[in-house]
Amino acid sequence: MNERTEMMNGMNVHYVQTDKFKTTTFVLHARAPLYKETAAARALLANILKSGTESHPGRKEIRQFLDDLYGASFQSEVTKKGEEHVMSFRMETAADAFIAEGGSVLNEALTFLTEVMFAPYMPEDNFSQDIFETEKASLLQKIEGIEDDKIRYANVRLLEEMCADEPFGLHPFGGMKQVENLTRDDVLAAYKDMLQSNQFDLYIVGSFHEETAAKHLAANVPAVSEAASAAERPQPVTPASIxxxxxxxxxxxxxxxxxxxxxxxxxxxxxxxxxxxxxxxxxxxxxxxxxxxxxxxxxxxxxxxxxxxxxxxxxxxxxxxxxxxxxxxxxxxxxxxxxxxxxxxxxxxxxxxxxxxxxxxxxxxxxxxxxxxxxxxxxxxxxxxxxxxxxxxxxxxxxxxxxxxxxxxxxxxxxxxxxxxx
Amino acid sequence: MAEETVYDFLQETLIHEQLDNGLSVFIVPKPKFNKTYATFTTNYGSVDNHFVPLGKDEARQVPDGIAHFLEHKMFEDEEGDVFQVFGENGAQANAFTSFTRTAYLFSSTENAMTHIETLLNFVQHPYFTEESVEKEKGIINQEIRMYDDNPDWQLFFGLLRSMYEQHPVKVDIAGTTDSIDEITKDDLYECYKTFYHPSQMALVISGPVDTEEVLGLIRNNQAEKTFAPPEDVQRFYPEEPAAPVEPHKVTEMSVATPKCLIGFKEKDPGRQGEALLRREASLQIALDMLFGPGSEAYEALYEEGIIDDSFSTDYTAEKTFGFSVLGGDTKHPETLKDRVFKVFETMQQKDFDADAFERAKKKKIGRFLKQLNSPEFIANQYTRYQFNEMDLFQTLPVLESLTLEDVTEAARDHFEQKQAAVHIVQREGS
Missing domain, CATH: 3.30.830.10 (Metalloenzyme, LuxS/M16 peptidase-like)
Structure with a gap:
């Protein structure tokens, strides 16, 4: 695999060149240590960020933009990797070679993805109340729904019990109670904190013009902290009894x-x-x-x-x-x-x-x-x-x-x- | 002789050869990939439960779940477990049974030739004993139990039972604890002989393979085996009324959030070839325009908290049945149902938006390109298309040629209120 990494205004940009695929894939991650106090707010934040940007202020506008971009797909995801809490935004577009009339979607895709993270829709200096309410209800329903998939539920419960005193016992969405108690200001605080302390990694996978991407990113990504805040890794726990x-x-x-x-x-x-x-x-x-x-x-x-x-x-x-x-x-x-x-x-x-x-x-x-x-x-x-x-x-x-x-x-x-x- | 077709725009090549014994072989080279993925599939699934066995005169009805049971048992021979043989050479094997197909497959990044031979040999060598058949019942019972506890599965099959009165598509693919209990080793042999003749099967290989070498190996392998002359299997499907049997049904089950699934039953299935391809594409585009993320209805329902992102739409069609479904988790199943019907009612009168149509088409093309990244998608879908006399790689030209009139006509024909059924799964007393 052909990976070249460069630091761009504090964010790691990973260029992965391959002509295997008919698409170009963009993944933007923001990671921070997993904590009980912040997991719920960050999970909701990811859902709010994917729902509105400065240029595309709502879900509908985003969807139409993506559809026009040759049916680009776009999802957000919140996961844990060990004791790290990771927000990911993924986008996949048709590769330039398959786009009629020699067009290119590289710049448009990068503009959109960086806007999701760094220029969200913020009427009156905060997230939209409507988006906040909708996404909160949706996240609660998703957490509630975990118990309908019994294998998954058993796995979540096992980790909750087994790692009760470790961050790994937390579900990456946070708990029902924590999400219920969130206010719009809590999410805004989580957003500001993210900009200051998270580690950002952007992957571009496909066959694309690297210099164009680099130039575009240099102009569009605001300076973010490069504090690679690796979570303090808890010492391995030895079970005292089963x-x-x-x-x-x-x-x-x-x-x-x-x-x-x-x-x-x-x-x-x-x-x-x-x-x-x-x-x-x-x-x-x-x-x-x-x-x-x-x-x-x-x-x-x-x-x-x-x-x-x-x-x-x-x-x-x-x-x-x-x-x-x-x-x-x-x-x-x-x-x-x-x-x-x-x-x-x-x-x-x-x-x-x-x-x-x-x-x-x-x-x-x-x-x-x-x-x-x-x-x-x-x-x-x-x-x-x-x-x-x-x-x-x-x-x-x-x-x-x-x-x-x-x-x-x-x-x-x-x-x-x-x-x-x- | 093999024939080669190059699809310039897609940058894909297809090699096809039909062997003397009737087996269809398709190769889609993917020279830049590491993995080779192959499926060996018979045109036989859970709905084929009433037929004239090969060499017999009279039709018989076999126990529900037998195609799936047979799939499980194929992995064992005199020597033991075929997973081992694949594993020793670095391949992962698997299989699945659908309504209309049973597929055996492997995926591997080395020794592709060895695995192709193993795949052909194990699927063409049935070996069942009374003892091993009995033993499998315990395993399949647990598989059935697992699905019994799965609300989404119950939601889907409950809806099929509401839509279909007679057609075996309403029966769980794995059968029931009772029906699989009836299955004997002789039943398995009879189904095997009838449905696993090479003329009923397709082998599709996608990966970094040398086409000539692969074809040579397959030709030799098949030439060494003898098969009865190909015969068309007579299959029977019951008369099925056009409309659903139960338009509205509620099932009680312990779920966190209620689930609602709405189905429209094809009143006149039977399309094959390009007619099916056009029908499928038209209805998928219609569903996307009406209920895809970005559509007016989706956004309104989402904002009002009636749906969440579990909401999805789908259209399924095979030779003897077809239906569309839409739904997901919802705190307001009755409201969701009413709103969905309202949208379809409006659609019967009001024209689709031309811009939305162009967007939906573009989106489908983009999604198709994305799917072609996957050798799994190519092999599985190619087979399905082939069995329905369609060509997967003709998807793009068909999409390009679809007009708004085509989509409108198909949608108005399919999404008729009298063809609809609703299934709601919710907690007791809610």
Whole structure:
């Protein structure tokens, strides 16, 4: 991947040249440490910013502008990466090569995206009351709706319980109460704070004229602070004892979510081995969880695990009959012990390495995948080149996988099940 | 012999060859990509539950969910699990069953030739035992349970059951706990033999592949296998009334925010080829003009807090059925329904705005270009288009040629009040 980065008025601008795609993609991120006090205001802020700019003062005006720009797509997103809170604005337009009469949308797209962040619609020196109310109601509804997707809900609840005393336990949207209490001035304060203290990163992915973009940005981006305020990273937590949490809801299938700690993060030496360990544990259809919980015991349709490398967690999950909860848990824990005892083959390691490298190469086949991969490195402060990443996985040995597996420790067991089930 | 078509404007090339045994092969080279993505798909899905089995004289009805069950069981052979074989060589495999298709696929950045061969071989080698069929029932039961707990899924299938009285599109693709319990290994073999003949199937490959090498491999692989002569499968679909069975339905379920989905049923499905392509494009453009973000109705409903950004619209059509749906989460499902109907009522009288039409067209072209970034999209959609006698890469010329009159006519024909059904999912007592 061809990335060139330059600092422009305090913002990192990443030019990623590739002629693979029929579109040009623009992603603008603003990140700050994740805090309980600010998460809700920042989440609402992102929704307000996407709804009106100086030149396009409402949602309708924005939509019509985008439609005229050859059906450009535009979304905002608020996520967490480890203990960092990230606001992202994404835009994708047809590449200049596919636009009739040799036109170009590069400048228009950049003007729009920078306006979203730096020149929002502010009648009377504050955000519009209408937009504020609408977006607040919409965000509340979205938070409320999390519980309708049971797998997602169980995952949110597991993190809330497991990381109750850490920022990572927070949902990136903030809580219902916090959002309800927000005033327009709170959001304005969050906006001013963002301009002063956030780290801004802009990615442009596609085949475009770099000098034109640079010139345009230099003229349009106001000076922002370059205070790369990496969140103070909390020390890895070692579970004192295993916590068990059971929620009851009106559901048929029980959700079993196990939260494990692993004190290994993206920038650590053992990271590639930890990725492979999780892959053997539950990352693929050849993994231990899929084979043993699903194929052998027929207990579940999905049984998998995920590694949160920005935080140092492994999360395992399965949907089972309420009466099979204990059996499924036993199998999952037993499979982890086998992994820790080195009870897996060289072939398992090689296969998992191949599939992991495969995933990485596939990620580079989509504009979003490309920019995410680069930004993840930016957030972790660890930016190996693409081939270097591949080589790091290639070099992982069975012994290292066992070592990484032995760093995994069960912290919290979360269960969501039906009310009358035992 | 293979034929090559170059689509200059899209900068895409398509290579097509139909083999002697009837198999259609399509290759869309993507030389700059890392990954090769391939789908091997049969023109057989959940709605094909009544047919004359190959070699038999009489039609039979098979248990609901059998196409999906078969998809699950194809991954196992005498040696074990096919996921392993793909995995050992660095590919991820998967499969899915829809109303009208069953697709097997892999995605990989190396050893594409090996994976293509594995894909052909495992799909063309059924192996079922009583024991493995019984075992799969536990897994599929959990899959069904998972969807039972999913309000959006319940909203959608509840609406289909309101729209369709007889047609099997109203039945869950995975079937029910009871229907899958009836499935035997002999049923699976019978469905397999009937619907997995190469003449029923399409293989689509998109990625950085050498076309000649791939074609050579496929030709050799298929020449080594023997198949019965191709036969047209006789499929039966029940008589279906034109209008929905239940125009208004409320289902109680524990949801945070109520959900409302409005459907319009095609009174006269059966379009194929360019007629279907034009119908689909016209109705999608109409839906976008009337209810897309940026439309008057969307903005008003959003500002009043009646919809949020879960609101979406869609049009689906296959040979024997078709419908459009629109809706999402809403605190005011009845109001949403009334307002949506009002918009369609006005549309029956009032002309569309010409500027809005040009914008909607431009937008659709932009979105299509974006979709062509994805080998997954190309392979999956190409197959669907092919089975409906359409050409995916003709989308642009068709879009260019659509007039406002075409769109108006299609919309006024399709969005008739008497074709509508509403399904609301909400909490008990709300």
């Amino acid at each position: 916590r068990e949490v059971v929620d009851e809801k009106d559901v048929q299938q029980a959700k079993l979510h196990l939260g494990f700690r692993i004190p290994v993060k993206v920038e650590d030496e053992l990271y590639p081995a930890a990725v492979i360990a999780n892959g053997i544990f539950g990352g693929f259809p050849h993994s231990k969880l899929f084979i043993n919980v699903r194929e052998k015991a027929s207990l579940a349709y999905y049984a998998a695990s995920r590694y949160e490398g920005h935080k140092g967690l492994v999360l395992a999950m399965a949907g089972v009959n309420p009466s099979d909860l204990q059996e499924a848990r036993n199998i999952i824990e037993d499979q982890l012990h086998q992994l820790q005892n080195g009870e897996f083959s060289e072939e398992d390691v090689e296969q998992t390495k191949l599939l992991t490298m495969n995933q990485l190469r596939e990620q580079a086949d989509s504009p979003r995948g490309m920019s995410e991969m680069l930004y993840n490195g930016e957030v972790a402060g660890f930016k190996p080149g693409f081939e270097e990443r591949i080589a790091a996985f290639q070099a992982v040995t069975k012994e290292e996988v066992t070592n990484a597996a032995n760093e995994i420790e069960l912290d919290t067991v979360y269960i969501l099940k039906g009310k009358e089930a035992d």
